[in-house]
Amino acid sequence: MELTGAEIVVRCLAEEGVEYVFGYPGGAVLNIYDEIFKQDKFKHVLVRHEQGAVHAADGYARATGRVGVALVTSGPGVTNAVTGIATAYMDSIPMVVITGQVPTAAIGLDAFQEVDTVGITRPCVKHNFLVKDVRDLAVTIKKAFHIAATGRPGPVVVDIPKDVTMHTAEFAYPAGVEMRSYNPVLKGHAGQIKKALQMVLGARRPLLYTGGGVVLGNAAEALRELARLLNFPVTSTLMGLGGYPATDRQFLGMLGMHGTYEANLSMQHCDVLVAIGARFDDRVIGNPAHFAREQRKIIHIDVDPSSISKRVKVDVPIVGDVKAVLEEMLRQIKAGRERPDQEALTAWWTQIELWRAKDCLRYNRQSPIIKPQYVVEKLWEVTGGEAYVTSDVGQHQMWAAQYYRFNEPRRWINSGGLGTMGVGLPYAMGVQLAHPAAQVACITGEGSIQMNIQELSTCKEFNLPLKIILLNNRYLGMVRQWQEFFYKERYAESYMGSLPDFVKLAEAYGHVGMTIEKPEDVERALREAFAMKDRLVFMNFITDQEENVFPMVPGGKGITEMILAEEL
């Protein structure tokens, strides 16, 4: 039977098992929306701004590992979506974004609401398509899902001109995809794995440096097993948190610019570094020349060859899927009798414990003003460490990462690569829809929350009982911190002279609002909020205005050249 392009789009999404489409209608996608109206295979979530749609689809993808789907109209719909697409791209999140386009005959004529979507999004997508013939539509959508989800995941844009949604074609959804130009390598090279294992078993001061790839590749279990079998210390990037249980003795905390003392010193002084789905970001290795001062052998497991030896030269590259490679390593270690030198390891652990004893995340628990760290610690307690926590970007993000100890993957949802303020609330929407019964908290700042505050209205419509934890320091705190340290306290435009009454604002959107001003009220308020299982509660914590994030590696410095709290 012949179907219209719009019918085909909807049928394809149903075939892919899509649960939610996050979107916003407009002229170019009216035919698709008409078909959405007629079906009941998936639900559509009408957001209040296209950026929110893409972030919500992204949050859904991060929390489930499935492909997130967003749908926007041409022109301004697309430009509003770009920040969301770039955010997902930088963190390798699988997503398909369907965009309306002006009719094929109008393309290139500066038609109403025309933008060159493929051109604008090209640098921030894994791939994109412009579908000019309705007969290519189904296979293109199939390819889009395939490309988004496999290898190094990423967002794929499918741009569909309006006339294509009206034309008809025979519909058959392809069972699989064969692409001669796209075949990611998943199984690690046997010879390389062997070489890596020799290094691992010969290590005296080893470190497992894990990243987002462990989460994206669902390799948390294999990682745990490997780390425990070898008794190796583990550190993680911001994006890998939860990939290894944070409360485990072998976990050294996050490394990098705001990493722990023990993690950064271990990174600098290890003799064998195993990078697992982590890409040696500049926020992680600091000054590369300083990092290179110490000799160490580096093994790097990554599915994307271009992540390897990009910023740091490695000794044993292993291109492949983290889980497949770790499982193969485990198999081989278990099959052999060789184990790392226990004496050397004991000495290394003794050194690490000395570093750990510095207790670098200490803060003033006696403060009469609410400390942001305290709120996060209490949140951890109240939620039993089991909440899904989304965050925005700024100091509050770092405190969330440092003090909410994630024990499971996909619980920590934030924007690391692009660092997009405004993701927190839409991320939480995507997460809560994916896990309706779960506790979902959004840790945010008064700057960030205002960047997508309109989505409070979507939350009301879909009854999403999120808990918004606003660490309100009345400053663009992360900016203020840099200005304090590096610009002689010239606080240029990091203070907003006016802020809304957040309680009234929450109420105006139909939610519950609370302001908490004293440390002794923090825990009770959190318990009260989480007890309201069917309400969104907006908690406005008035926190210490001048609290800073420690440790901190200043720009251009080596990762061991940290500013610690006690030094000030």
Place this chain on the structure above:
Amino acid sequence: MKSRRHIISVLMENEAGALSRVAGLFSARGYNIESLTVAPTEDATLSRMTIVTTGSEEVVEQIVKQLNKLIDVVKVLDLSDGHHIERELMLVKVRAGGKDREEMKRMADIFRGRIIDVTDKTYTIELTGTGSKLDAFLEAIDAAVILETVRTGASGIGRGERVLKL
């Protein structure tokens, strides 16, 4: 980190927009691009591109990886890794009146060029060879007689059994 000239062959899907993905990649990542040529192959679904670039080993390694990462790219070969042949085509229009006329004919012959268009006052000379041969020709003739030049940029192919194919 020494910079060296590399000639890279890329086999890619002959799709609209494929060229802009490569061009966009080079500009976005700040890679140097000396020349780029592209045309369909004997299999009309595939295009072959030749890119000449300069960079350190590290940078060129990244260039090759990033090219491979493009979804439309089927295969990439750094021809400079082995024996290869390079050719470029140049058309030069020169003033060829009076005393210059005989001299231009002679120079074209020496460089195995062909005169492919003639007027009373001009010759158009077709020349193929490596980039340096074309440069040498331009240096050998009097700069004042050159009216116009157009060059294709280098195309390259591996020597002997070395083939870039599906």
